[in-house]
Amino acid sequence: xxxxxxxxxxxxxxxxxxxxxxxxxxxxSLLFKEGRSFFKYPYKLLFSVTSAEAQxxxxxxxxSKKNFKKAVDRNKLKRQTREIYRxxxxxxxxxxxxxxxxxxxxxxxxxxxxDFSVMEKSISKLLKMVVEKSTK
RNA sequence: AAUAUAAAUGGUCUUAUCGCCUGUUUAUUCAGGAGGAAAGUCCGGGCAACAAAGGGCACCACACUUCCUAACAGGAAGGGUCACGUAAAAAUGAUACAGAAAGUGCAACAGAAAGUAUACCGCAUCCUUUUUGGGGUGUAAGGGUGAAAUGGUGAGGUAAGAGCUUACCGCCUCCAUAGUGAUAUGGAGGGCACUGCAAACCUUGUGGGUUGAAAGGCCAAAUAAACUCUGCUUAUCCUAAUUUUUUUUAGGUUGAAGGAUUGCCCGUCUUAUUUUUUCGUUAAGGAAAGAGCAGAGAGGGUAGGCUGAUAAAAAUCAUAAGCAAUUUUGAUUUUAGAUAAAUGAUAAGAGUCUCUUUGAGAUACAGAACCCGGCUUAUAAGUUUAUAUUUACU
RNA sequence: GGUCGCGUGGCCGAGCGGCUAGGCAGAGGUCUGCAAAACCUUUUACAGCGGUUCGAAUCCGCUCGCGACCU
Numbered sequence: 001x002x003x004x005x006x007x008x009x010x011x012x013x014x015x016x017x018x019x020x021x022x023x024x025x026x027x028x029s030l031l032f033k034e035g036r037s038f039f040k041y042p043y044k045l046l047f048s049v050t051s052a053e054a055q056x057x058x059x060x061x062x063x064s065k066k067n068f069k070k071a072v073d074r075n076k077l078k079r080q081t082r083e084i085y086r087x088x089x090x091x092x093x094x095x096x097x098x099x100x101x102x103x104x105x106x107x108x109x110x111x112x113x114x115d116f117s118v119m120e121k122s123i124s125k126l127l128k129m130v131v132e133k134s135t136k
Numbered sequence: 137a138a139u140a141u142a143a144a145u146g147g148u149c150u151u152a153u154c155g156c157c158u159g160u161u162u163a164u165u166c167a168g169g170a171g172g173a174a175a176g177u178c179c180g181g182g183c184a185a186c187a188a189a190g191g192g193c194a195c196c197a198c199a200c201u202u203c204c205u206a207a208c209a210g211g212a213a214g215g216g217u218c219a220c221g222u223a224a225a226a227a228u229g230a231u232a233c234a235g236a237a238a239g240u241g242c243a244a245c246a247g248a249a250a251g252u253a254u255a256c257c258g259c260a261u262c263c264u265u266u267u268u269g270g271g272g273u274g275u276a277a278g279g280g281u282g283a284a285a286u287g288g289u290g291a292g293g294u295a296a297g298a299g300c301u302u303a304c305c306g307c308c309u310c311c312a313u314a315g316u317g318a319u320a321u322g323g324a325g326g327g328c329a330c331u332g333c334a335a336a337c338c339u340u341g342u343g344g345g346u347u348g349a350a351a352g353g354c355c356a357a358a359u360a361a362a363c364u365c366u367g368c369u370u371a372u373c374c375u376a377a378u379u380u381u382u383u384u385u386a387g388g389u390u391g392a393a394g395g396a397u398u399g400c401c402c403g404u405c406u407u408a409u410u411u412u413u414u415c416g417u418u419a420a421g422g423a424a425a426g427a428g429c430a431g432a433g434a435g436g437g438u439a440g441g442c443u444g445a446u447a448a449a450a451a452u453c454a455u456a457a458g459c460a461a462u463u464u465u466g467a468u469u470u471u472a473g474a475u476a477a478a479u480g481a482u483a484a485g486a487g488u489c490u491c492u493u494u495g496a497g498a499u500a501c502a503g504a505a506c507c508c509g510g511c512u513u514a515u516a517a518g519u520u521u522a523u524a525u526u527u528a529c530u
Numbered sequence: 531g532g533u534c535g536c537g538u539g540g541c542c543g544a545g546c547g548g549c550u551a552g553g554c555a556g557a558g559g560u561c562u563g564c565a566a567a568a569c570c571u572u573u574u575a576c577a578g579c580g581g582u583u584c585g586a587a588u589c590c591g592c593u594c595g596c597g598a599c600c601u
């Protein structure tokens with residue numbers, strides 16, 4: 001994260017283990033039904049209104065099979081998305097007032113593959129919007 | 137030599153930082169972590185559950201021979217046929233290659249006729265007519281139609297012709313020889329009878345029980361043995377002991393039963409219940425409560441873990457048998473195991489190839505989901521082989 | 531993971547081996563003062579590749595796309 005010199009990355013864990021993933025079907029359907037969303041191409045971000053008990057939200061990543069027919073492309077986008085989230089999730093761990101939702105869904109809406117930097121900007125902005133939501 | 141096409145081969149590597157999954161450890165230690173197709177799901181098997189007396193019909197699949205294999209619609213070797221090719225061959229390529237002499241059906245248009253054959257133009261001859269012509273008989277060589285026309289060529293024969301006769305070829309039947317066999321070669325006879333289509337129905341032979349790991353097995357968690365209404369029940373029989381009998385005790389036995397739900401749980405068959413209070417002098421009997429069961433109503437909880445599941449028809453190397461597919465023997469090795477789904481991102485460099493060569497560009501197809509064997513399809517550069525074209529040289 | 535079905539003009543949709551019906555839509559015309567309706571004329575198709583057959587939308591194989599079911 002060269003564009004955030006004030007925050008030494010090493011102080012925050014950059015892991016992304018199984019506990020941070022959204023698995024429960026019930027929670028997923030609830031998220032799609034009642035969650036709110038922000039949009040910044042090529043991603044759409046869903047988040048639940050309730051705040052998390054844990055420090056970090058549980059995350060769902062989704063790539064549409066309709067837009068990307070080949071499993072290779074889907075895998076690659078999913079992995080890149082996960083990588084970007086992993087590097088940007090320090091936003092939830094910062095000091096000060098912040099809003100940490102219980103669940104987050106990251107959905108790739110675009111129909112073509114984008115550069116890594118484009119995707120990174122999109123997600124970084126979306127996460128910032130979520131964090132600052134409570135203060136407004 | 138270049139270009140194009142096809143086939144085969146081929147399927148880049150290293151380091152650093154931050155991560156992911158699995159196993160392991162005292163330790164964030166160490167080890168391992170996509171493919172030739174992991175794809176399509178087109179075949180075959182393992183494995184599992186369920187079913188099953190035997191036989192037939194139906195349905196589905198397959199179909200030259202021999203061999204390989206756990207098995208196959210796969211593979212190997214061979215045979216036939218067709219194509220290409222040639223003087224003739226060889227080589228090469230293709231091949232769903234049983235049966236059309238069991239039966240049914242179909243063969244548009246054209247054509248005389250498309251199978252119990254037949255005659256438009258013809259040919260020959262006879263009759264008739266002034267002639268053109270008309271009619272009868274014989275014939276099928278030639279013409280014409282068609283995808284396909286009832287053996288082909290030469291000679292004889294004839295009014296003209298015709299397997300009418302004959303030689304060769306083809307076809308059919310039988311025999312002999314060679315070969316494990318498909319089949320091949322040779323001989324004898326028949327005298328031409330037998331159009332095509334079975335990826336049309338069908339016949340013959342062979343094989344097939346059904347369903348698929350979301351199968352199957354084990355274990356937990358959670359709520360509720362909740363609530364409302366209605367009905368029924370508070371047992372039966374046998375044996376033994378006791379007793380005049382009723383009864384009592386012990387043991388056994390019989391009977392009866394589901395429901396909601398996408399699934400599971402809220403019940404068990406090693407079986408629940410078989411009591412209490414009260415009215416009544418007592419008995420018989422009545423009432424209430426509780427309990428159990430059934431029906432109806434209205435509801436609640438959960439969406440999980442382990443196993444299956446990765447040591448096998450395994451891989452590599454050698455060895456022996458075989459033309460080969462493949463098999464035998466020996467040695468060595470352990471080589472993904474996730475569960476909405478890990479195997480990644482960033483940076484630097486190397487390799488290979490291309491170009492306009494200080495440099496720039498390219499680096500395919502594609503991602504395990506129980507496991508194997510095949511088939512099919514996709515696939516960059518390079519390498520090899522074949523074919524075609526062009527150019528240059530001898 | 532497994533099992534089925536479908537693909538015919540711009541749209542719907544028939545077609546059991548022999549010239550791909552029909553309707554809607556589009557274009558032009560007739561009718562009308564102008565339109566609508568009606569009538570006449572006309573344009574545009576068998577998902578792709580290979581095989582069987584004299585001949586394939588149809589039969590067979592492979593590929594592509596779409597949809598459904600089990601769950």
